[in-house]
Amino acid sequence: MYITSETFIERIQVMKKTGFLRSGVIATLLLVVFLLGSPAVFAQDGADAAAVPVWHYVGAAFGLGLIAIGAALGIGKAAAAAAESIARQPSAASQITGAVNLPIFLMEGVAILAEVFVLLIVLMK
Numbered sequence: 174m175y176i177t178s179e180t181f182i183e184r185i186q187v188m189k190k191t192g193f194l195r196s197g198v199i200a201t202l203l204l205v206v207f208l209l210g211s212p213a214v215f216a217q218d219g220a221d222a223a224a225v226p227v228w229h230y231v232g233a234a235f236g237l238g239l240i241a242i243g244a245a246l247g248i249g250k251a252a253a254a255a256a257e258s259i260a261r262q263p264s265a266a267s268q269i270t271g272a273v274n275l276p277i278f279l280m281e282g283v284a285i286l287a288e289v290f291v292l293l294i295v296l297m298k
Contacts, residue, residue, distance in 0.1 A: 233295045237288060244284035251277050 255273040
């Protein structure tokens, strides 16, 4: 299947409406920042031994913040979609609630596991 310029423009417009384009641009920018910043981190010679052990605490705190923000956004979007669908069709509330609970619990479980891993990184260092 070939993509013509019209279908490409239509897909870009749909991505703008749904917000996928903005999130893709933000994810790409974050990836570029991390990839450009990594050579400076790996190029350290370790001469300053007093300042090196502190950086894993900063990284763990940053990672923990990203975990909390990501889990909150994911669970919030799922709950908002469930509430909207229940408001549209109240007779299907039990099926919608049952279908939404499992992904919410899985998102919360992944966030808790990630927080445990961050805590292990801090304690094992």
